[in-house]
Amino acid sequence: MYHLLGIKYISEENINDIFQAAENFKEVIHRPIKKVPSLRDMTIANLFFENSTRTRISFELAEKRLSADVINFSASGSSVKKGETLLDTVNNILAMQVDMIVIRHSVPGAPVYLSKHIKAHIINAGDGTHEHPTQALLDGFSLKEKFGTLKGLNVAIVGDILHSRVALSNIFALKKCGANVRLCGPPTLIPAHITELGVTVSHNLRETLEWCDAVNMLRIQMERQNIRYFPSLREYSMQYGLTLPLLESLKKEIVILHPGPINRGVEISGEVADCSNSIILNQVENGVAVRMAVLYLLAQANKTTQKVS
Amino acid sequence: MTLFRNIKIIDSQSPFNGQSKDILVENQIISRIEPADSIPVSPEMTVIDENGACISPGWMDMQVHLSDPGFEWKETMSQTAAAAAKGGFTALICYPETNPVPDNASIIKALYQQSKNQNTCFYFAGALTEHKDGKDLSQMYEMHTEKAIAFTDGLKYPQSAGLMLLIKQYISPFNALIIVNPYDKSLIGEAQINEGNTSLQLGMKGIPEIAETIALDKEWHLQQYSPVRTHIQPVTSPKALSSIREMKKKDHRISCGIPSYYLLLTDDCLLDFDTHFKVFPPLKSKAQVNQIIQAIAKKSIDVITSGHFPQGLEEKNCEFEVAEAGMLNLQTAIPVAWEALVESGAIQTEALIDMISHYPRKITGIQAVTISEGQPADFTVFSAETPWTFSEEMIPSTAKNSPFTGKQFSLKIIGTYPLNGKWQKN
Numbered sequence: 001m002y003h004l005l006g007i008k009y010i011s012e013e014n015i016n017d018i019f020q021a022a023e024n025f026k027e028v029i030h031r032p033i034k035k036v037p038s039l040r041d042m043t044i045a046n047l048f049f050e051n052s053t054r055t056r057i058s059f060e061l062a063e064k065r066l067s068a069d070v071i072n073f074s075a076s077g078s079s080v081k082k083g084e085t086l087l088d089t090v091n092n093i094l095a096m097q098v099d100m101i102v103i104r105h106s107v108p109g110a111p112v113y114l115s116k117h118i119k120a121h122i123i124n125a126g127d128g129t130h131e132h133p134t135q136a137l138l139d140g141f142s143l144k145e146k147f148g149t150l151k152g153l154n155v156a157i158v159g160d161i162l163h164s165r166v167a168l169s170n171i172f173a174l175k176k177c178g179a180n181v182r183l184c185g186p187p188t189l190i191p192a193h194i195t196e197l198g199v200t201v202s203h204n205l206r207e208t209l210e211w212c213d214a215v216n217m218l219r220i221q222m223e224r225q226n227i228r229y230f231p232s233l234r235e236y237s238m239q240y241g242l243t244l245p246l247l248e249s250l251k252k253e254i255v256i257l258h259p260g261p262i263n264r265g266v267e268i269s270g271e272v273a274d275c276s277n278s279i280i281l282n283q284v285e286n287g288v289a290v291r292m293a294v295l296y297l298l299a300q301a302n303k304t305t306q307k308v309s
Numbered sequence: 310m311t312l313f314r315n316i317k318i319i320d321s322q323s324p325f326n327g328q329s330k331d332i333l334v335e336n337q338i339i340s341r342i343e344p345a346d347s348i349p350v351s352p353e354m355t356v357i358d359e360n361g362a363c364i365s366p367g368w369m370d371m372q373v374h375l376s377d378p379g380f381e382w383k384e385t386m387s388q389t390a391a392a393a394a395k396g397g398f399t400a401l402i403c404y405p406e407t408n409p410v411p412d413n414a415s416i417i418k419a420l421y422q423q424s425k426n427q428n429t430c431f432y433f434a435g436a437l438t439e440h441k442d443g444k445d446l447s448q449m450y451e452m453h454t455e456k457a458i459a460f461t462d463g464l465k466y467p468q469s470a471g472l473m474l475l476i477k478q479y480i481s482p483f484n485a486l487i488i489v490n491p492y493d494k495s496l497i498g499e500a501q502i503n504e505g506n507t508s509l510q511l512g513m514k515g516i517p518e519i520a521e522t523i524a525l526d527k528e529w530h531l532q533q534y535s536p537v538r539t540h541i542q543p544v545t546s547p548k549a550l551s552s553i554r555e556m557k558k559k560d561h562r563i564s565c566g567i568p569s570y571y572l573l574l575t576d577d578c579l580l581d582f583d584t585h586f587k588v589f590p591p592l593k594s595k596a597q598v599n600q601i602i603q604a605i606a607k608k609s610i611d612v613i614t615s616g617h618f619p620q621g622l623e624e625k626n627c628e629f630e631v632a633e634a635g636m637l638n639l640q641t642a643i644p645v646a647w648e649a650l651v652e653s654g655a656i657q658t659e660a661l662i663d664m665i666s667h668y669p670r671k672i673t674g675i676q677a678v679t680i681s682e683g684q685p686a687d688f689t690v691f692s693a694e695t696p697w698t699f700s701e702e703m704i705p706s707t708a709k710n711s712p713f714t715g716k717q718f719s720l721k722i723i724g725t726y727p728l729n730g731k732w733q734k735n
Contacts, residue, residue: 008510085626086627086628087627105628107629107631108511108513108582108629109511109581109582109629109630110628112582113627113629128512128513128630129512130513131512162514165512191508191514191515192504192515192517193504193509196505196506196509197510226498226499
């Protein structure tokens with residue numbers, strides 16, 4: 001692994017290596033001195049062309065705990081609108097001898113595009129509706145921690161699948177690790193032919209919850225919806241909102257994940273988010289360990305073991 | 310005087326079709342067609358004697374996106390002409406892609422003036438609507454009098470049925486040809502690629518096939534209400550093609566065409582966001598491409614074009630979503646079509662030549678050309694026995710946006726003889 005551009009470009013073995021390393025780093029961040037010198041010779045640029053708080057902080061913390069030098073760059077909107085091309089912006093930063101970049105961008109494939117033109121390692125921190133690989137890895141890691149394995153696990157992903165890079169990366173990661181995946185949401189937010197990816201689809205939340213061992217509740221991506229895919233949040237919530245009465249009416253217990261930020265009362269009620277089956281905050285904690293693992297493994301990699309497809 | 314020695318004639322309209330002959334051209338006229346190796350060589354003759362050479366009526370491309378004037382930094386008109394000659398084309402129909410948009414007679418006139426000295430026949434299509442913005446009728450009658458060969462808004466299809474009806478009604482008295490590619494914008498939204506496995510893998514919205522079929526049905530209703538000569542191009546949906554097949558049975562004024570790259574490339578090419586493969590309409594899936602080829606084998610498509618659309622480095626070397634659509638294809642169009650259609654066994658050489666020589670002229674009302682004595686010289690010489698590799702250095706344009714560089718082809722163009730022009734060897 002030279003870059004992490006998406007889960008679709010890596011193997012199950014890569015994923016297991018990351019999980020293994022993440023386990024070690026999780027131990028590290030529970031020590032009194034939470035820092036190791038692994039990346040002290042590396043300079044990492046966090047390039048966020050799209051707003052982010054949690055992912056950016058999580059990456060920054062991971063980088064700092066590995067003793068890397070860190071620079072942060074934020075720009076709202078695409079660089080094209082500002083008159084400078086993405087490649088020019090990135091090359092300007094790389095000219096300052098940066099070894100690795102973490103990039104979030106609104107355009108699908110932007111990190112893949114950069115990987116064809118620059119030498120630095122690239123980590124995709126979310127590219128439009130395409131992929132968000134570290135989120136899928138931390139979700140997978142959290143599930144593995146909880147269940148011991150992902151093989152044969154029934155995982156449901158509920159919500160705005162059409163606009164969600166988290167959903168897509170999760171589908172790829174879970175399928176590669178042998179889990180079963182079911183998607184649930186309004187038909188207007190489920191891409192056509194999605195079953196070709198080896199997943200099942202349901203439009204009934206109760207049925208989906210009865211089926212699954214764990215459910216990943218996605219946020220409605222209002223910012224990506226330029227038309228109304230459903231009439232109101234109220235109607236959405238009536239059909240696809242996870243509430244405590246619904247959860248309690250099931251014959252079994254299920255584990256609840258959410259990539260954040262949570263819209264309490266929309267896709268998930270407050271009580272559910274805070275209940276004992278929710279591992280939402282474990283996800284956040286694991287996010288740092290998983291990102292440390294990815295940074296560490298990429299830094300070890302040699303350019304010869306590259307790359308996309 | 311140019312002598313084409315022992316050359317095989319591929320021309321369904323020629324009495325010599327399928328035969329190998331000696332052909333002599335004098336003063337831009339095919340003066341003699343004699344048995345092979347029978348015409349004695351005289352000192353003033355240029356002799357063309359190439360292994361496995363074939364001759365066909367000059368190829369005509371019905372879909373070239375011209376860059377000059379307005380975008381000369383992509384491709385000048387001379388570069389377009391040079392690329393056309395290298396690709397075997399003796400005649401081109403240029404879409405109103407230039408700036409200013411040819412939506413009035415003076416621009417059409419200026420374009421013809423500008424193309425006068427090129428060694429390729431240029432024909433220009435005018436815009437259907439003012440500035441191609443799909444709102445008001447352009448000055449089509451006056452453009453028609455200045456020999457605008459057809460009217461089209463290029464790859465923009467006027468979304469209003471009311472406007473399309475006005476256009477059809479308005480042009481019917483002067484029997485003009487319109488070229489349209491029906492699609493329903495509301496079903497496309499901001500999607501840029503075909504709906505299917507590739508769009509799923511990339512997490513991008515896909516364009517469903519119904520975006521084409523629904524708009525085509527609308528176009529058919531309009532056509533029945535106010536019939537005019539209508540050429541549907543590019544049509545890339547197999548379902549739309551089978552509808553067009555039925556429409557053509559009922560109305561001989563309807564025809565259709567497709568750029569050759571849709572026959573060889575599939576949307577899998579987009580899996581690593583390579584902008585060279587970004588075109589509009591987007592590349593289709595392997596299964597759809599097979600259906601299109603089967604439709605061609607059943608003669609559902611009249612015309613194969615290049616769909617040549619130069620884009621500069623800056624337009625292509627960027628993120629996929631912001632990249633411009635289009636690819637260079639004048640030089641590779643027919644080698645690509647050959648590989649997809651003839652080499653694959655789907656159709657015979659003669660059928661391909663019909664689609665790139667006879668049908669385009671018939672549809673546009675340009676005088677037919679044929680390989681027979683006394684006819685004006687307008688032909689293409691090619692060979693299917695000399696494999697060659699296309700490279701970036703061969704591209705005369707500043708734009709280099711071809712996905713085919715480095716690819717080997719079996720069909721090689723030896724040279725062209727455009728109408729009222731001169732023999733140009735590759």
